[in-house]
Amino acid sequence: MIKKRGVRKITMLDKCRTGISGLDDITEGGLPKGRPTLICGGAGSGKTLLAMEFIVRGATEFNEPGVFMAFEEMAEELAQNVASLGFDVEGLIRQKKMAIDYVHLERSEIEETGEYDLEGLFVRLNAMIQQVGAKRVVLDSVEALFAGLPNEAILRAELRRLFRWLKQKGVTVIITGEQGDKALTRYGIEEYVSDCVIFLDHRVHNQISTRRLRIVKYRGSKHGTNEYPTLIDENGLSVLPISSLGLNYTVTTERVSTGVPRLDAMLGGPSTGSGLRAESRGKGYYRGSSILLSGTAGSGKTSLAASFVDSLCRKGKKCMYFSFEESPDQLMRNMRSIGIDLGRWARKGLLAFISLRPQLYGLEMHLATMHKLIRDFKPEGVVIDPVTNLTSVGDADEIKAMLVRVIDFMKSEGITSVYTSLTAGGSAYEQSEVGISSLMDTWLLIRMVESSNERNRLLYVLKSRGMAHSNQMREIQLTADGIKLLDVYIGPGQVLTGSARFVQEAKDEAQSVIDQQTCERKQRELEHEQANLRAQAEGIAKRLASLKAEIQIVRKSETERRVVTAKERQDLAQARKAD
């Protein structure tokens, strides 16, 4: 209720909820209460079903009894036809929550002999409404009267009167009408029922049939105006609106492991580290984000996806694997060859495999199936492998639109989703076939590289929103013990892969050995020289010392000689009696 600044309160249009999944969303509450709504469409588009569901759900879910006036099918046939959807029409009739009447006009039985009106119809309808206290009425389809009654003028006048009468009664009415050539209905009853018109479309495109619903007009209310895909399954009709019209899902900084520890390390922590708790500095994909694994055929995308699933299931979390190419058994067998046992998780009920060929349904049906299965199973991780197969069912725009919805849905549920995409050989690696890379938060690319007559796999993180990721290309190997990322090559020059790497590594090692030996040799030589010089120095010092001693001796002997000579002279002098 809008309160205007004046005194009067203006009440908004009251809506009558249908209970049909999705329809209440796009009509923002349901059909206009107390007014007639026209459902038109081609043959087999689901009009009677929608109308029947409206009544049945009204009686069971909203406690609003209803009346179904059928002009084309008999009451028993109707009940049988909807029994497969789980609608217990007969039970509801017994409980006086619903009344069905079959009105039939056999043209051959009737002779027109003067003036008449259709009060009989009013009487019958009124009786039924009184009988159950109906708030909902369906007329399916009044156009049958046009074939039965000869005088169209009277019929149209009476129809106008009927709808006025129904409006006065305050019941919400659904009228069904078959699609006309250029008009919405064959007999133009849309001129009487113009409060709300819904059009059901059922077309076949590329051999795949799709159903769509469109609200052509809705007086007095905002509504979704696009065509929405609809689905008829064992629960009735469902309309699939885009799940989150605004991009406002909550995000978390929690991480989930990729299944390969070194890959987790490549997807490092957030770029700004201040103020973050230890847990959020973990590594791996962000929980609830969308991850694209792309590469050419045989590069290992499915294996990476499987290791992600394996790591989630190990923690006891549920996963769902949508495979458009391989059967579950084949997947499990193939993954066992790299040491990933998915079978045990499937047996424990933690992993659900959904395998189907994309050509089986249209895109909307795939989307609806995914919605339903994910809602029922509530996994925490979903893999869709591969996404590019869907090009056989729709063109790039349609696939992108569908994937937008899928990703929105997953993000709003907080499910981490992994998508694998096959890049056609020869095309640029960074061109994703359906233009979906902008929808993805993390993009890992596996490239096959040819060198020296062999092909090796290189993995790198093309983008990963919100985290500092490695920019190095790492060689990835699928071994019997799982997926291994080899060491980052810490050496000069480029990264080499496979056997070339071995060769280079061996060379490097040999080189280092040689270097070391050279160094040792040089060291030895210098030491040698040092020793030599030291010995020389010692020798010289010894000589010096001996020379010194000699000098001393010479001096001493000189001194002694003088002394001796002097003594001798004295002695001689004494002997010669020098005077």
Added chain:
Amino acid sequence: MAMNKCKQGSNTTPRPRVPVSPRLPPSEIWELRLYVAGQTTRAVTAFANLKRICEEHLKGKYRIEVIDLLKNPQLAKGDQILAVPTLVRSLPSPVRKIIGDLSNTERVLVGLDLRPRC
């Protein structure tokens, strides 16, 4: 008997008819039910017309029952009554329905199989 003037109304599609002989065994009693919705002028006209036609063509061989749907709405279901007034001939079979106030005597007779179709 004068030739019936077939006044084609707004319908032009030919309808299949079960062939019935126009002359019936005199012992059979005609069961006629006139459905009305209240005592409207149309209802009164229809009843008057019906009485007149029956007196003229089926003297002593008919029984008229007037059913007011406003009093007994559930009876409309059995005979699939939509238009009002409707005259239903339940006997002799097959069932014939005639809608309108019965002012067009010729059509009434054709409808009751008292006159051959043209």
